[in-house]
Amino acid sequence: MLKTLRQGGYRAVTLEGIARRVKRARTSLYRRWPSKRHLVAYSVLSEMGARPAADTGSLRGDLRAAVATLQRAFAGPLRTALAGLVADMGHDAELADIIRREVLGTRRRSMRAAFARAAVRGEARADLEPELLLDMLTGPFYYRVLIGHAPISRRMAHDVVEYVLRIAARRD
Numbered sequence: 001m002l003k004t005l006r007q008g009g010y011r012a013v014t015l016e017g018i019a020r021r022v023k024r025a026r027t028s029l030y031r032r033w034p035s036k037r038h039l040v041a042y043s044v045l046s047e048m049g050a051r052p053a054a055d056t057g058s059l060r061g062d063l064r065a066a067v068a069t070l071q072r073a074f075a076g077p078l079r080t081a082l083a084g085l086v087a088d089m090g091h092d093a094e095l096a097d098i099i100r101r102e103v104l105g106t107r108r109r110s111m112r113a114a115f116a117r118a119a120v121r122g123e124a125r126a127d128l129e130p131e132l133l134l135d136m137l138t139g140p141f142y143y144r145v146l147i148g149h150a151p152i153s154r155r156m157a158h159d160v161v162e163y164v165l166r167i168a169a170r171r172d
Contacts, residue, residue, distance in 0.1 A: 001043045006081035010088035010095065013040060037095045041102045048073040048103065051110040059118035063137060063161045066111050070141040071157055082145050108134050124168040137164050
């Protein structure tokens with residue numbers, strides 16, 4: 001499905017075409033996904049992972065786990081499909097809502113929980129603005145994929161985590 005999304009954009013994705021490709025009846029797809037939008041959201045979420053911030057016992061470990069899911073996702077077909085998907089979201093409010101709610105919302109809840117766990121452990125300040133921190137943590141990955149001006153490297157991922165940790169750190 002992501003290959004079709006990458007090659008032709010959201011409009012090129014059809015449940016008929018997916019059913020043909022996976023050799024299933026179209027009705028079997030509709031039983032699982034009520035619409036093409038839901039299938040696209042499921043595919044993107046499957047590629048990215050729903051819970052990126054595993055509870056590793058430290059904020060550093062949780063954030064490294066979270067950015068590792070982005071590195072993996074953007075190393076695959078989602079890298080080239082993302083620009084078209086974002087463009088299609090600009091023209092399809094329902095698609096945008098599903099992606100925000102089912103993909104980004106799920107992932108952001110997981111990462112918010114990592115900051116909450118860190119605050120309880122005394123690793124992070126309690127007065128943080130979590131939404132801004134999440135943007136700072138994930139934004140560079142999306143920006144580099146969409147703009148293409150620089151690669152997503154291990155060093156870059158490491159640096160992003162370290163910068164966010166500096167901001168989040170308790171100031172005693």
